[in-house]
Amino acid sequence: MINEKKSLGLFSLVSLKFFTVFPEYFISISLIYVLTVVFLITYSVYSLILQKAVSETMVFILIMACYLMVNDDLLALNFLSFNNSIVNDYFAFFTKFVICATASVYFLFIADSLKYQRLTSFEYLLVLLFAVLGLMLLCSSNDLLTAYLAIELSSLAFYILAAFKKTSNYSAEGGIKYFVTGAISSAFFLFGSSFIYGISGTINFTDLGDLFSLAFNKSAVYNSSFDYSFIELGLSLILFSLFIKLALAPFHLWSLDVYEGSPSSSTFFFAVVTKLSIFVLLVRLCYLSFFNLHNCWQFYSLWVGIFSIFVGSFGGLKQRKLKTILAYSSTSHMGYALIAFSTSTFEGVQMLLFYLVIYMISGLCVWSILSFLRLKQTNTEQKYNKELGDLALLKNSNAALVFCLSLAMFSIAGIPPMIGFLAKMGIFLSVVGVSFYFVALISVLFSVVSTFYYIRVIKVLYFENLLVGRLYHPINTKKPAVLSFLIFLLFFLFLYPTTLYLNNYKTILSLL
Numbered sequence: 001m002i003n004e005k006k007s008l009g010l011f012s013l014v015s016l017k018f019f020t021v022f023p024e025y026f027i028s029i030s031l032i033y034v035l036t037v038v039f040l041i042t043y044s045v046y047s048l049i050l051q052k053a054v055s056e057t058m059v060f061i062l063i064m065a066c067y068l069m070v071n072d073d074l075l076a077l078n079f080l081s082f083n084n085s086i087v088n089d090y091f092a093f094f095t096k097f098v099i100c101a102t103a104s105v106y107f108l109f110i111a112d113s114l115k116y117q118r119l120t121s122f123e124y125l126l127v128l129l130f131a132v133l134g135l136m137l138l139c140s141s142n143d144l145l146t147a148y149l150a151i152e153l154s155s156l157a158f159y160i161l162a163a164f165k166k167t168s169n170y171s172a173e174g175g176i177k178y179f180v181t182g183a184i185s186s187a188f189f190l191f192g193s194s195f196i197y198g199i200s201g202t203i204n205f206t207d208l209g210d211l212f213s214l215a216f217n218k219s220a221v222y223n224s225s226f227d228y229s230f231i232e233l234g235l236s237l238i239l240f241s242l243f244i245k246l247a248l249a250p251f252h253l254w255s256l257d258v259y260e261g262s263p264s265s266s267t268f269f270f271a272v273v274t275k276l277s278i279f280v281l282l283v284r285l286c287y288l289s290f291f292n293l294h295n296c297w298q299f300y301s302l303w304v305g306i307f308s309i310f311v312g313s314f315g316g317l318k319q320r321k322l323k324t325i326l327a328y329s330s331t332s333h334m335g336y337a338l339i340a341f342s343t344s345t346f347e348g349v350q351m352l353l354f355y356l357v358i359y360m361i362s363g364l365c366v367w368s369i370l371s372f373l374r375l376k377q378t379n380t381e382q383k384y385n386k387e388l389g390d391l392a393l394l395k396n397s398n399a400a401l402v403f404c405l406s407l408a409m410f411s412i413a414g415i416p417p418m419i420g421f422l423a424k425m426g427i428f429l430s431v432v433g434v435s436f437y438f439v440a441l442i443s444v445l446f447s448v449v450s451t452f453y454y455i456r457v458i459k460v461l462y463f464e465n466l467l468v469g470r471l472y473h474p475i476n477t478k479k480p481a482v483l484s485f486l487i488f489l490l491f492f493l494f495l496y497p498t499t500l501y502l503n504n505y506k507t508i509l510s511l512l
Contacts, residue, residue, distance in 0.1 A: 020081045020088040021140060022072070023065040023096065027133050030061045031126060038122050051120045055111035058125055062104035062132070069097050080142060084204055087142040087284075090510035094503070095139045095280050095353075102273050102360050103132045105486075109368040109479055110265045116374055117165070117263050124164055128269060131157035135277040144193040144203040144238075147281055151189070151245070154274070155182045161266040162258055174261030181244060181254040188241035195234025208289035232296045238285065239300055245278050248304050248338065249311035252331045259327040264371060267323055271330050272363035275337075276356050282341060283349055288511065294344045302342040302439065308335030309443055313450035322370065322386045325453055329412065332450050333359055339443060340427045343434045346508060351426040353504045358411070358423040358493070365408035365486050369401060372480070374473040388457065392464040397472060401480075402461050404487050411490045413454040414447060419493040 034057060038050060072093070080087055107128070114120065134154030141147040159182065163175020197203050200211055240251070247255035259267045286297045312332025319325045337359075340352040370386065373394075395402040411420035424447060431440045493500055 020079075021086060021137070023068045023100070024133060024136055024140075026068060027061060027065055027129065027136070031129055031133075034058075034061075034122075035126060050122060051114060051125075052111050054122045054125050055107055055114065058107045058129055059104045059111075061129070062100045062107065066097055066100045066104070069093055069100070080206065084206060085143045085146045086140050087205075088140070091280070091283075091507050092140045094507045095276055096136045098357060098360065099132065099135050099139070099273060099276060102364060103128075105364055105368075105482060106269060106273060108482060109364075109371055110268065112479070113371045113374075114265060117265065118167075119164065119263060119265065121164075124161070127157045127160050127164075130154075131161070131269070132273070135274060138277040139280045141281065142205050142284070144189075144196070144205075148186070148189055148193065150277075151281075152186065154277075155186070155245075158182070158266075158270065158274070161269065162262040164266065165263050168261070168263075170261035171263060174258040177254050177261075178258045181258075185241045185244040188237045188244070192234040192237030192239075192241065195230050195237070199230050199234070205284050205289045209291070212290065212292050228293070231290075232293060235285075235290055235293065235297060236300060239282075239297055242278055242282055243304055246275060246334050246338075247327070247331055248334055249308040249331055252308070252311065252327075255327050255331065256324055260321060260323045264323075268367040268371060271326060272360055272367060275330075275334060276360065279337060279341065279352065279356060283352075283511070286341075287344070287349065291344070298342050298344055301338050302436075305335045305338030305342060306439060306442060308332065308338065309446045309450075310335075313446040316450070316453045319453070320387050320389070322388065322391075322457075325388075325457075326366070329450070329454075332446075333412075336424065336427050336443065336447075339436075339439060340430050343430050343436070345430065345434055346512075347433060348430040349511075350501075350504045350508045351423075351430045353507060354500060355423045355427055357500065357504075358419050358490075361486055361489060362408055362411040362420055365404065365483065365490070366412065368479070368483055368486075369405045369408070372401065372475050372483075375471070388460045391457070391460050394472070395462060398475070401475070404483060406458050406461060407487055407490065409454045409457055413451045415451070417491065417494050419490050419497065422494060422497055 034054060038054060041050065107125070114124070131154045134150050134152075134157065137153065138147060138150035141150055159175055159179045162178045163172050165171035193203060196208070200208060202208060202211065244251040244254075255270075259270065262270070286294070286301075290297060308331050312328045312330070312335060315331070316325045316328035319328065333355075337352055337355050340348045340355060342348070373386065373390075375386075375390065407418065411418035414420045414424035428440050428444060431443065
């Protein structure tokens with residue numbers, strides 16, 4: 001066997017196994033390099049110039065990380081590394097690629113808006129990149145300890161981002177609330193992990209999957225060796241921890257204050273970029289390790305998903321603040337994703353991944369437009385958070401931007417001819433496919449209710465009967481070209497969704 005491995009050249013492969021996280025290595029080294037260079041420059045003198053330069057450098061770093069992932073020949077091998085704590089498969093590659101691509105567009109959009117929010121410290125951008133690094137590591141984690149460390153790396157960055165605007169009491173309050181909620185979530189995760197490790201003796205996802213599949217195949221082992229009540233308790237605690245991170249109802253209350261109080265660029269990041277990696281961990285944990293206990297986690301995730309759709313659909317009806325509306329919208333959309341996850345089928349996970357990718361593209365469109373809009377103020381106090389009334393008569397000053405915002409709202413609401421319609425339809429069909437007819441019916445009805453506040457935004461944009469509206473600064477950047485491409489992508493994927501469907505099929509197939 002050893003001679004055979006030598007003849008196949010697998011000994012050289014063993015040394016290359018530690019380069020499975022080479023994009024993460026590249027981002028880490030780039031962070032240290034940027035920090036060193038900016039530290040050696042007199043930042044107080046060149047702060048505005050360096051702030052934009054650092055932001056564009058972050059875009060370049062993330063694009064290079066995407067290039068490294070695309071050109072990685074080790075992806076086809078699908079093996080484990082670092083004592084089986086890091087998994088190298090197409091599922092991890094695709095999700096990390098989507099996160100890096102989304103984050104690069106995010107950095108491109110916020111490059112000009114940060115100075116108007118008076119966030120000119122280069123540390124803000126470095127903390128954002130640390131958060132992206134944590135999300136990428138979470139996508140590749142293969143045990144509970146690695147997952148916890150990746151969650152904490154990104155969460156610590158989130159706390160700083162939420163409270164970064166030191167002159168705002170709302171930002172400080174949002175950061176404290178996020179920190180307290182995150183600490184509770186981390187405690188649940190560690191407590192649940194201790195139960196699982198105490199019963200099974202391992203925290204590795206692959207080992208847990210092999211152990212419990214063996215236990216369920218042998219009825220004697222199932223009856224004697226394990227106390228499954230403790231396993232179910234530990235798994236439930238971990239699920240509740242991740243549900244808090246996803247701001248699912250009834251664990252969503254922190255998101256309303258944090259989204260509203262945080263700087264707009266931070267809220268942009270929380271709402272769009274952070275969701276996918278948590279669902280990657282949920283899929284690995286429930287489908288690979290504890291699939292035989294699907295009656296336990298399916299019950300919790302199904303009812304939490306339904307309740308999240310209910311709260312997100314009805315909670316945003318009377319809201320006037322755009323950030324709060326989008327916070328309720330996020331809760332509702334994560335509920336749709338969770339009911340697809342709850343089907344415990346191959347098609348359900350495929351539709352889950354499809355839905356999350358479309359949600360990230362649509363979210364990029366909406367939040368980027370909101371970051372473009374800068375109100376002209378007659379007083380000295382700047383207003384950064386926008387209300388629905390602030391969008392009135394915007395069509396008279398920038399009709400193209402209003403049209404793009406309307407199309408993005410149509411996609412999020414799930415109205416054809418936008419790709420959001422196919423994403424929601426796929427969710428409903430996956431639920432119907434496992435005979436959850438009541439869940440599908442309730443979800444469709446709640447989806448109709450939530451459409452009201454998306455349509456109300458369009459009503460304010462086009463049909464508000466006002467003679468005087470807000471004045472906005474002109475948009476003099478080249479970034480609307482990227483926005484136009486994203487809007488075109490929402491149309492194109494509706495007409496030709498096969499490419500994304502096949503890629504998601506290949507991604508989920510790598511888990512089998």
